[in-house]
Amino acid sequence: MLVNSYSKKIFNLAYQFSGNYEAAEDLTQEIFLKLYGSLQKFDFSRNFTAWLLTLSKNYLIDQYRKTKREKSSRDEFDEHLVAADRRDGPEESAVQRENQKLVWYGLSQLSPDIRMAVILRDIQGKSYHEIAEIMSLPLGTVKSRVNRGRLQLARILQTESEVGHGM
């Protein structure tokens, strides 16, 4: 069943993009409604996962542009993510945890297109070719967006660490 196979993937994409758990639930439901409405248009020569991710990406970015609601309501980093992270151990440094938080909040500072490219590449671990197919962009553009996103996030870390040392 489509829901069982893809709900976690789509929900996580929506959550990482919007940063808000409740909003991600609503967005996921809307994406599945859209999916069931568009299944007839699916071209069977295409990769279904990539097609579904393209549909999800388009919907998430469109909704972001319409509402821009997550700018003011990104969840606290610890709220859902720490509970889900079973890889955490006592050896994980406080600096690493702080960087994770800053990067999580920093995602909302990125433009939607750049944010989506960074999420697909660095959080979801997709290859550049897969991202190019999902985002319907040339490979070079995808690489440039991921790079710009990472640089912006690095600048955020840099600014915060300078502020921390200044205090």
Add this chain to the structure above:
Amino acid sequence: MECERWEGRLAAYLEDELGGAERTAVEDHLQACPACRELLDLLRSVQVSLRSIPEVEPSPALQRRLAAVPDRKKRLRFGFDLFLNPSLQPVLAAATVVLTLISFYAFSPRRSSINKSFERQIHLGYHKIAKLYTQAESLASSLAGYKDSLMVSLQTTYPLQRDEE
């Protein structure tokens, strides 16, 4: 400002995408430039942090909502299909014509003259009905006259026969 041109290559360097000569050039620059070394460390931290963001489980409530999506979609489709049912087409066509006429009337600039024309037609119709009613009354009274004379003639014929018996 000098370092800005190296920034784009740092990401490629991190992902091991640079060829031999370019890689050596980046490494030489990194040895000479503490700012770019710091930026490279920050980019590594960003990558590590992003990669360690865990997957979150969707709540059971969301799973239930998603499981209901196909039925919900079917219901929506059923409503739409019903609307497009061929047996409803004449009704929809008639409704369209009526609505078109009503909208012509409602938005016509000559609405008052249409009203007057309607009133005149109604008045003429009323007048015709009144005339027909009068004619019907006179027909009824002449029929009553015929009936009376018929009765008189019958009464005059039958008493004569009884006298003969």
